[in-house]
Amino acid sequence: MSSIAISANNLTRYFGRNHVVRQVSFEIPVGTVTGLLGLNGAGKSTLIKMLMGLLAPTRGTCSVLGVDSTTLNSATRARIGYTIEGHFAYGSMSVRESEQLQSDSFPSWNPTLFQNTIDRFGISPSSRIRTLSRGQRAGVSIALTMSSDPELLILDDPALGLDPVSRRALNETILQFMEDGQRTVLLSSHLLDDIERVTDRVLVMVDGRILVHSSVSSFLERVSIWTCDSSEEPRQLPPVPGLIHAYQAGRRLTMAVVDVDQESQAAMVRICGQSLMRSDSSFVESVVAYLSRSRSSHSFLSKNPPATSTN
Amino acid sequence: MALTIRIVAGSTAPIYRQIVDQITRSVASGELAVGESVPSVRQLARELVINPNTVAKAYAELVDSGFLETQAGKGFFVAKRRQVYSKSERLRRIDESIDQLVNHAVTLDIEPEVIVQRLQQRFEKNLKPAGD
Structure with a gap:
């Protein structure tokens, strides 16, 4: 297995004449949690979408789990957990129903992991998603993403709008996920105190460029x-x-x-x-x-x- | 005795350094005795809700400086040692005094060469054999 989970090489993306991601190059080793930091509009989500193969680079290349992002097939995608900004969920479903829906598409589904995660967020499986707090809805979304037992977890601003208790639950969930040292997390966030605790490396993105790529302590x-x-x-x-x-x-x-x-x-x-x-x-x-x-x-x-x- | 480590995010000290400092202090004060075990990397990371690599980095530094030793499969233990502070900690402490000295020298308008020369003299005087 490759020891590099994510790599980007000269990755560049324009929208029209607008330079959103500019010549970004970095590598993220397996077994680390990396925080992607930047103001809104710095290019974080665009970068993540290119990594996930949802957006083609204008120039340059990127790969996840050793596979070029533009050629990801469903087998490789199943090894990656990805939550989009804003935690999409079907409001009319119960937590249990959405678990069933999600687990159907993943042979490696881990029901214990799902249960542990929603417990941590204080969510009952029978609740309708619509009735949950924002923090709990985030919990469901994280649990749904993690319980397919991915090797790589990419979270786009998972802590957005969370209360302190849900933030702690989120931090614990991320840390437990990578405890065996074989799995990798990339998360974007504005909560710098949480990033300092949970990550061991940071990427700081300013106006589409990566200005900092460093371990938290040497930074x-x-x-x-x-x-x-x-x-x-x-x-x-x-x-x-x-x-x-x-x-x-x-x-x-x-x-x-x-x-x-x-x-x-x-x-x-x-x-x-x-x-x-x-x-x-x-x-x-x-x-x-x-x-x-x-x-x-x-x-x-x-x-x-x-x-x-x-x- | 149960070791209590507290860390804060947002401090000027990196989290791994806070762990190193607290374990160092516990050993220096005798709160942690030689041969006593410290929590495993995973255990401490869970307890503090921090990245396990951060704890591993702190423990690696403590092993390097001779505060902790590791026994395969058993974890980390307080090691028997002479020097109470790690090399980097000793340097940090002496740097504090040096900073004061430098600030003083700057306010009193004394050239660096003079300071270095006088420091040298002090050291030579102190290192003379007793009774000389």
């Missing part, structure tokens, strides 16, 4: 936050090597920098003088620094944004 250790009190009004900053994002609130100038070295430190001292202070960065701060790039003016940033890539 945290490589990004640092620098602050100083600036005497001047907000202005264009001279270039700082590794600068991810900078913003000014009142007189306080804050800069997030990846892989800080003497050169970038000297550049910051030139901007700030001796009031420059370093602090470590939390996972949320690091991710938000990258995501903020697309919302802010790019004027003080280098043409090629710094990418963080480790294995």
Whole structure:
């Protein structure tokens, strides 16, 4: 068996003249949970649809479980669990009926896994799906996807709108799924605290590009936050090597920098003088620094944004 | 004794580091005795609802630094050791003092060469044999 569960090579997709996914390349090893992070519209769902073979790439290739995504047959698809954004379900059915419907198409159906999962979300099998809370409906959708015992699970924003109890149930379900180390999960989410707990790797997508592909811990250790009190009004900053994002609130100038070295430190001292202070960065701060790039003016940033890539 | 580990997401310390630090502290304080077992990777990951690879990374570092040892099929145990803190932890602690020193040097406008030279002198003085 290949030890790479998902790979993308120069994957690119246009909608009309609109560049939605731009030259994305990465590999996801078997046995890992990878978080796909990005603002709405960054290209996450488009990327996932291409992986699932639901959308053809304009350029480049991608494969799942060693099979090119554009040639996936039903046998390979049955080895992949995929939930679309928004947890589609037939509202008029009961939970048990929807299990029967789903299990008919999967010979490897695992009823115990289904039961355990809906238990965790506090769902009774006889409930009508229409009457369930949003969190419980998500639970049904996850249970339906997982109980076919797939090797690869791709979840598009499964935590959207979930309450704290359902979020915990979701985290536990994902972790139990990959406990044997043979299975792989890719999930997109905006809940950064949950991503930090559940995943071991992150992909950060900004404007269609993957800017970060790293383990969670080294990502945290490589990004640092620098602050100083600036005497001047907000202005264009001279270039700082590794600068991810900078913003000014009142007189306080804050800069997030990846892989800080003497050169970038000297550049910051030139901007700030001796009031420059370093602090470590939390996972949320690091991710938000990258995501903020697309919302802010790019004027003080280098043409090629710094990418963080480790294995 | 049952080991209680608490982790928080959103801290500046990565989760694996929080685990390393807490086990290190429990060993240093004697709360965890030599030969005592710690929860398995799977058990701790379940308990804390975190990725098992994160726990495995923390345990690997603790084994590397000699805090834990592994016995095939039996799990992880607190190892007998001399140095209480791991190498990276010792470096982290000394870096804190160095940062203070550097900040001080910058505010007092003292050149790095002077600092290095004086540090060297201190070390030489301290390393002289007793009675000299």
